[in-house]
Amino acid sequence: MISKQKQHHAKGWCPSTLTPMMSGDGLLVRIKPAFNRLTSKQVAILASLSDSFGNGIIDITNRANLQIRGVTHTHLSSLIDALFDSSLTKNNEAYDKLNLTLAPxxxxxxxxxxxxxxxxxxxxxxxxxxxxxxxxxxxxxxxxxxxxxxxxxxxxxxxxxxxxxxxxxxxxxxxxxxxxxxxxxxxxxxxxxxxxxxxxxxxxxxxxxxxxxxxxxCTTQPQASMKNIVPGTYGEKQVIAAPFGQLTSDQLAHIASVTDEVIMCLDRCLLIDKTADIDSQFITSEEDIRRNISVCAGMPACTGASINTRKLATKIISRLDGAHNQSYHISGCAKGCATKTSRDICIIGNDGNYGLLENGCAWDSPDNILLSEAALFDELDRIQKN
Ligand code: SF4
Known part of the structure; x- marks a missing residue:
């Protein structure tokens, strides 16, 4: 029998179901759906488990996995048992550790x-x-x-x-x-x-x-044809994304009620039935301005954060016009978990204030440091006018 109580606190660790990671809002339990697919019944179960044993917030990860956030030590065993019962994971250490991505x-x-x-x-x-x-x-x-x-x-x-x-x-x-x-x-x-x-x-x-x-x-080339799966329609299916890569349990339950199956895709996207009735709380088009903003968990979810990254992202979006095409990275600290690539504008939390730089990553030295929120927005206005 595998111990269900192994937990890792170090950031940078790769969490799984049997080896959750401690984060700012409690344990983070990663679920790696087999073949990257979930039935609507399993999706509904995940939404309900997130309410019963977590804090009702579910991450969609870059690697096409899901993470239940805010799990307490008291609830961990019950959550894992429920995941076994619904075939959302197996009581097998090698299977639990396997990172396998299947083309959607x-x-x-x-x-x-x-x-x-x-x-x-x-x-x-x-x-x-x-x-x-x-x-x-x-x-x-x-x-x-x-x-x-x-x-x-x-x-x-x-x-x-x-x-x-x-x-x-x-x-x-x-x-x-x-x-x-x-x-x-x-x-x-x-x-x-x-x-x-x-x-x-x-x-x-x-x-x-x-x-x-x-x-x-190194003797043969792979197929030359390549494409990224982005929000939009694909035959009998549609691809949607959750703003900032997180869903509430209510949103997940809604998805479960409108599609037969969910196929997890890269870049925090979900492939669902084309007929599924999806509203503006989800991203359904690649042109959606929210696709240009990478945001990490931030406060209060992560103990490394000193700013509420999602609140700031929402404020920034409300000030942008539809034609805006600059890319943003809002990072709770210099670690830059949300993206490892350079963005046009990068905002980094530092002791409750903001660092700001153009064309860089969260770990680069900011052009402006320790800005208040008002000063940050003044700087953003200045950049946009240039
Ligand atoms: S980048 Fe964000 S999620 Fe990563 S450690 Fe820093 S605050 Fe936490």
Whole structure:
């Protein structure tokens, strides 16, 4: 029996269901839906569990997972039992740790689906991997997971042959359904043995910058066609996003009531039925101004924050006109959890005040420091007029 009481406090840890992480508003329990899919019944159960055992706030993560926030130590065991009962997770440590992203339009029984099945079945026989290590299964003729955080990618080449590509390498190597698990194990052994004495293992992309990949693993290109899944309609489906990547339990319950299935996508998006009746509290179009604003949990959710990032984002949105296309990053502290890429305008909380910089990341030195809220808005007005 796995201990349900393991919890990690360090930020940067990769939480899971069986290993939750302590945050400013309590424990954060991550749920990784199998095949990135949830039935409407499971979605309704998650909404109800968030009310019963958490604080009614659910994060959608960049890696297409969900997180129930605000769980107390007293409620943790009951929550995990309820997740087991509704098949939202398994009482299996290897399965719980597995980071597997499946392309959202993968049909059941297709090549990608079968590969994902095989990975779920075999993961207990893989060596112990770093917490953030992940697999992307993206076997369609158009790749949709190129931006997914993954170390090993299963794709196809222009001839439709299954290939394994190490993240950071342009090319991969041909494998097949019978041998790909053994081929992946060979890659993992090479990756882990080469870093045997390293206290912290590098992600694959960083690793292959330092260690040359065997030439036989770089012999074929993946499908050239690529696209990102963004809010909008796709045949019989539609993609929506939650502003700032969070849903309330009421919003989640509403989604459960209007769609048969939810497929979790990258970039905090959800693929649902086209007929689902969705209102303006959700983002339904890529043009929605809220898509340009990355916001971390902030106060009171995160103990590292000294500002309420979401309140500030809402105020900023109310002052922007519809044609505004600058990108924003509002970060509760210099760690910059919401995005690792540079944004046109970056606002960073510092001791209850605001730092501000243009074209940078949260950890860069701000051009303006310790601004009051009024001074911050004066500066934003000045930038917008220029
Ligand atoms: S960036 Fe935001 S979520 Fe991350 S540690 Fe800082 S305040 Fe917390």
């Amino acid at each position: 339009f993968t049909s059941v029984d297709s090549l990608g689906w079968r590969c994902a099945c095989a990975l779920y079945d075999e993961i207990g026989n893989f060596p112990n991997l770093p917490a953030k290590f992940g697999f992307a299964v993206d076997c369609g003729s158009t790749r949709t997971l190129c931006d997914a955080s993954a170390d090993i990618r299963l794709e196809t080449n222009k001839d439709g042959q299954l290939i394994i590509r190490l993240d950071g390498s342009e090319n991969g190597f041909i494998t097949d359904e019978n041998t790909f698990l053994d081929d992946i194990k060979a890659v993992l052994n090479w990756y882990l043995l080469s870093q045997k004495y390293a206290p912290i293992k590098m992600r694959m992309k960083q690793f292959i910058n330092q260690e040359a990949i065997p030439e036989t693993w």
